[in-house]
Amino acid sequence: MLFFSFFKTLVDHEVTVELKNDIQIKGTLKSVDQYLNIKLDDIQVVEELKYPHMSSVKNVFIRGSVVRYVHLPGSVVDTALLEDATRREASSQASKTKQG
């Protein structure tokens, strides 16, 4: 849930989603769900000449499983907090593993 939690904070920020088929889509993150499916608004494909079929698309819903990378604006990431969140996630995972 860490990534879900993290991506939620990026809502309404501009991100670039790089898909596994190499298309890079830049747009405003509108929402994300637990599968990390992503909804982008006002999109723009980075290499528009290469993917002309995308030029008329204004918003997209991207299935989480086809995302390779999400390029984030560094300024909106609270690193210290993210570290802590990661620690929490790790500890909860560890406790779950112990239980299982």
Place this chain on the structure above:
Amino acid sequence: MSFFGFDHTLPRDRGHDTSAPGFSQAADPFSGARPTHYDDALDFEDTYDGLGDELDEGDDAFNDDTFGGRGEAAVTPGKQPVGKDFDFFGQTAKVAGAMNEEQLRFSRQQPISKVTSAQPSPSFAPPAAKPVKTGYERYKELGYVADMRVDADIWGTAPKRAPAQGSPGLPPPPAGRKMMSLEEVEAAIRAQTKKPAESEEPSQPPSQHQQQYPALVQQQQYQQNHHQQFQQFPPHPQQQHQQFHVQPLTEGPPTPHRQQRDRKQPGIAQQPVHILQRGPSVGPHGDKQTTVLQNSNRHPGIQELGGSRSHANSPGHRSHPSNGRQIITHPTQLADLSEEDRAKFLAEDAKRAKRNHKIFLMSKDNGLMTPQDKNFITRIQLQQLVTATGNPNEHGTGSGLSEDFYYQVHNQIRGGPRQNPGQPLSNFAQTYLYQTGGRHSGVRRQNRGGDNHLQRMEHQVQRAVEAAKNKPKNKQLVIEGSLGKISFSNAKTPKPLLNFKRTENDRKAPAVTGSDRKTVLADIEKVYSTLMEMEDHDRHNPPPLHNDVDPELVGRHMDWREKAEKLNAKLWQELKVHEPIGDTEIHPFIAYLSFSKGKKSIQRVFRHITHEQRTTILTMIVVHLDQLDVVRQAQLLTGENLLNASIRENVELFSLAVLPSLFTYLGDAPLDIVTGVLGLILSINVDIISRTRVGVSLLTMVLSRAELLKQGGEVDEQEWTQWSSTYNQFFNVLEPTLPSIFPGTVNTGEDIYVWQFLAAIGIGASPEQQQRLVMAVKDRVMETVTLAKTLPPAMSNQRLANVNLFMRSIGLDVELLA
């Protein structure tokens, strides 16, 4: 004496209302010929004991056949059937003597037939049609009253059979619906009026109508008491209690006596009341409404009483007819309307009709689900929501926070959007709960049941939440007798593909607290997790204590403090500040500080530790200052102008993360501590320290703090002497290093902290020391001033200002050099 048979056989009766007694009579008991449906009547009669029906018919028959022609009935306005009914008795009274004779005669003539005819009647089962017929034929005869008389005699002779309802083989009508004779009713009412307390029936809420009766009844009583023997009402002799039958015969009209008897037998007295109330107080017994109404309408004895009641009830009863009238009136109204209005009206009407039709269509499913069913479904839905999203109440607390920690805290810090766009589900669950509460809260006041139900619902949701919380714990189901396990998974806890059982032995910590990278990193992580625990614990700080001592709250505070102390001890241990110095090459805490993670943690650590612990940490750092990576590695070798990037970064981080905490602490420290710190510094390699930014910054802080304390004037003389001697020692140690204190050449320009340091020294220095100071740094001053002349004005001014910082501290100014 079943109805059906009677109705069919007698065309007269059929024409009359009585054939379909329930409906038409309810609306207008005396409205004569109105088309009725026998079949309908049949249906209704199936549902209740026919006693009432029978009686009703008898009553109608009386009114129309016997007394319709008589003056009294005609005279009284149709509006007051009560009066009519009374008249009937009065009329009867006129022929009382003849009737009496007739009765006696009849009873003697055919006692057995009477019994047969009387007996089956109470059941009113359809097969018993024949007796009914005979009974009604008799009504049409002149001597029918006498007939009834005979009935009474028979029962009088066979007292035990009197409660005729109990005829074998036939379902006994419920006691509550037993039809009472007029006398009984009267008696009951009189008993009621005279002794209201006695007749009070807890199960029967007093109805409005009931209040009306006493007056009416009393009227009746005066008439009836004179002709008591005739009060045995012909149509329902079979229902009369034995006492009533016997008495009129044996005793004439002694009203007082009867009253006495009523008093003696409250049970009997209450029964009529029962019936009386049943009619009007239909509300409470909604299911019995129709039958009860019919009963009351048909019951000859009660109907008289109920005459007024039927008026009172009439709005309810007549609602349908009146509706019909409305519809009928519409066309006439339509004619007057303009074309447009008519169209509008018709359209509206059509719409309404359509809507009604729709409602009707849907209404066939009405009541398909009971409220319980609906709640059951709601609970299932809530449960699913809960399992899908986790406990909605958990957010912001405990495990919920750890699940969504980053987002929650990030939002708190940055003030992100309030509504969580990413998690509508949990919100939904909450909202839904809230709505449910709201919907019920309106009803709550009136409806205790709803309240309970809501509580149950809340309870259920809580339990569902609990169950959902516990669910991940047993992710595996081992079915008995099976060889495998079934493991569950959901979005939150995916099914583990690999399941390693880790025993505690596998991860036993190395006994020696080494300073190797891995150990230190692990230590740092431990500190962080403890820190987070402490921060969570801080959030759960119980509300502040008030003046009024709440033992529970006090207890919570104590628990809280106890836990906080435990956590603090844990943290302190993990920081390894107290590890003996010198056991390892590098002290664990210093090793801890050599990692950027460790440096960053200091600020947070400082927030959770006591003053003494802070002092200890400061001491630790000062004692090991020359061992700190940011000091050790930050030495500029000859010829080097700049430190390499990673070291610079470390220094920067240390300055930002660790030093501020120390400075804050020092900023409040008393002089003895400041002196102590300086003394500690004297014990280590001052040369190394003073050639690093971190060391210089720390020294600056110490010196300036002392100066501030002195200027504050709250300094103990002895302490100040101590400080001065330490300072002098320090100056002596530092002096040789002063020329090489500046980093790099003058061109690098990153020497402001050195000038600050020099200024701090200069302020506290004696004139002699100041002179030595100037001598030591004179070259650099001159270099900088010279350089400043070649620089653009802005930079030049900056450089000169830096130098001036020092110059002013010793009472000079750069201007003098220019």
